[in-house]
Amino acid sequence: LLKEEKTVPEVSEDKKVCLKGTGPIAGVAVGPKGKMSLSEAKKKKLISPDCADLLLEAQAATGHIIDPGTNKKLTVDEASAKGVIDSSDRDRLLAAEAAAVGYQDPRAAKPLSVVEAMKKGKIDKKTGLRLLQAQESVGGILDPNLSVFLPRDTAVKRNILDKNLCHALDQSPVCYVDPETEQDTTYQALKKKCKRDPDTGLLLLPVSEKLDPSEVLFDGVRKPVTAEQLFDCGVLDKQTFDQLLKEEKTVPEVSEDKKVNLKGTGPIAGVAVGPKGKMSLSEAKKQKLVSPESADLLLEAQAATGHIIDPGTNKKLTVDEASAKGVIDSSDRDRLLAAEAAAVGYQDPRAAKPLSVVEAMKKGKIDKKTGLRLLQAQESVGGILDPNLSVFLPRDTAVKCNILDKNLCHALDQSPVCYVDPETEQDTTYQALKKKCKRDPDTGLLLLPVSEKL
Numbered sequence: 001l002l003k004e005e006k007t008v009p010e011v012s013e014d015k016k017v018c019l020k021g022t023g024p025i026a027g028v029a030v031g032p033k034g035k036m037s038l039s040e041a042k043k044k045k046l047i048s049p050d051c052a053d054l055l056l057e058a059q060a061a062t063g064h065i066i067d068p069g070t071n072k073k074l075t076v077d078e079a080s081a082k083g084v085i086d087s088s089d090r091d092r093l094l095a096a097e098a099a100a101v102g103y104q105d106p107r108a109a110k111p112l113s114v115v116e117a118m119k120k121g122k123i124d125k126k127t128g129l130r131l132l133q134a135q136e137s138v139g140g141i142l143d144p145n146l147s148v149f150l151p152r153d154t155a156v157k158r159n160i161l162d163k164n165l166c167h168a169l170d171q172s173p174v175c176y177v178d179p180e181t182e183q184d185t186t187y188q189a190l191k192k193k194c195k196r197d198p199d200t201g202l203l204l205l206p207v208s209e210k211l212d213p214s215e216v217l218f219d220g221v222r223k224p225v226t227a228e229q230l231f232d233c234g235v236l237d238k239q240t241f242d243q244l245l246k247e248e249k250t251v252p253e254v255s256e257d258k259k260v261n262l263k264g265t266g267p268i269a270g271v272a273v274g275p276k277g278k279m280s281l282s283e284a285k286k287q288k289l290v291s292p293e294s295a296d297l298l299l300e301a302q303a304a305t306g307h308i309i310d311p312g313t314n315k316k317l318t319v320d321e322a323s324a325k326g327v328i329d330s331s332d333r334d335r336l337l338a339a340e341a342a343a344v345g346y347q348d349p350r351a352a353k354p355l356s357v358v359e360a361m362k363k364g365k366i367d368k369k370t371g372l373r374l375l376q377a378q379e380s381v382g383g384i385l386d387p388n389l390s391v392f393l394p395r396d397t398a399v400k401c402n403i404l405d406k407n408l409c410h411a412l413d414q415s416p417v418c419y420v421d422p423e424t425e426q427d428t429t430y431q432a433l434k435k436k437c438k439r440d441p442d443t444g445l446l447l448l449p450v451s452e453k454l
Contacts, residue, residue, distance in 0.1 A: 014385065018148050018152075021139030024059045025187075025194055026202035027068035029180070031209040035068045035197060039085050045213050045228070045245065047179035054176050055205075056085065057092070058134035058187060061099035062142065071200040095123075099131040102144030111144050113160035129168055130175035137187045179207050182238075210245035218255055219308040220390030221263055222344055229389055234397045235261045261391050264382030267302045268430075268437055269445035270311035271422070274452045278311045280442060282328050289450050290422035297419050298448075300335070301377035301430060304342035305385065314443040338366075342374040345387030354387050356403040372411055373418035375404075380430045422450050 001011055004210035012019060018092040028041045038059070042052035042133055059065050064073035067084045067235075074082065076097045080090045092257075098104075102111020103122050112120065118128040135142045139149030141161050155161035178193075194203040213228035227244055230236040236244070256261055271284045279287070281302075285295035302308050307316035310327045317325065319340045323333040341347075344423075345354020346365050357361065361371040378385045382392030384404050398404035417427035437446040
């Protein structure tokens with residue numbers, strides 16, 4: 001080279017692996033959609049956040065963030081500025097990039113290698129091992145001061161690798177996640193699955209095409225809810241969620257399986273009165289078959305669980321629709337709109353979204369007794385109704401979503417008698433009244449048997 005018998009380009013080609021590496025996993029290949037960056041694949045839910053984040057860290061640790069769309073190699077800051085990575089990922093990826101450019105230490109004369117950073121407690125062993133595995137799979141251990149990939153023996157000589165880490169790397173630790181199987185795997189195993197993009201030569205990891213979970217819609221209690229929302233709140237488990245996105249299960253199939261969450265088991269829809277047959281609660285109140293108090297509380301329970309029921313037509317109506325159609329008395333409208341807020345949320349000009357029953361209680365919009373009564377009806381019908389998701393959630397999930405608290409759980413456990421049995425006029429629970437109901441053979445609605453009265 002010094003005698004000019006070889007040129008820099010010739011030697012560069014010969015030493016390409018040391019100078020540039022073989023390239024990290026640059027992105028994903030998705031059927032007809034073609035190539036896609038890891039960040040984009042994460043946003044579109046084609047790969048899990050965990051899988052994408054680890055592969056992006058591997059890119060940063062081996063020198064650059066790759067934009068497979070433009071075939072550009074970028075620093076983390078450049079990638080953040082250009083929107084190739086999400087700004088929320090920037091700091092984490094800058095930490096990974098230090099494996100390539102060196103970790104800063106004010107007491108050191110030059111930037112630290114991964115091994116030195118591990119020894120000084122700047123990164124933990126698990127992270128260091130993961131980043132070194134990616135580097136070795138790409139070309140060798142990356143010397144941050146020389147900015148070249150070195151084979152193991154040279155790296156040991158230069159003190160950027162030690163025998164303990166060599167032994168740990170020999171164990172092929174499973175530091176990454178396979179996006180298809182969700183199983184832990186090695187970086188090398190993922191690289192072997194990759195295909196070279198014929199246009200750019202970049203390594204692309206093939207992933208199955210999936211539906212966008214934010215566009216897969218289910219019919220909730222009062223409004224549509226996405227598969228993504230159902231997964232995030234725990235109604236859908238990972239297996240069902242993946243089957244849905246891979247079109248191995250359909251929305252109607254999953255809707256049937258999750259019917260209690262999406263629609264509930266149904267409130268007390270009306271009454272059954274001997275030969276007179278079924279009747280709405282408002283009609284039964286007018287005919288003095290049930291007391292006004294009993295009917296009013298049961299109508300509020302209907303509104304709080306999603307709809308006013310017209311047992312004559314088997315229609316589910318909003319309070320305003322029920323009032324317009326004469327299914328409820330116009331004088332009951334305002335009281336039932338207040339109860340309906342338990343299903344659709346209480347309005348608060350200072351809140352970003354409608355309030356749940358619990359939040360409304362905390363802000364003094366409804367008293368504890370009313371809140372407890374409406375929650376008891378909801379729980380008897382399917383769970384605590386999240387007014388923003390429009391689905392019934394089991395207690396533990398409701399607590400996690402902050403639409404229920406431990407004090408209210410305890411209060412509900414006491415089975416407070418919030419309703420009135422129309423036959424005995426005794427206070428009772430909503431669940432006890434539901435147990436007395438018969439299913440209407442024509443509509444499947446729950447009807448409370450009441451005696452004919454003179």
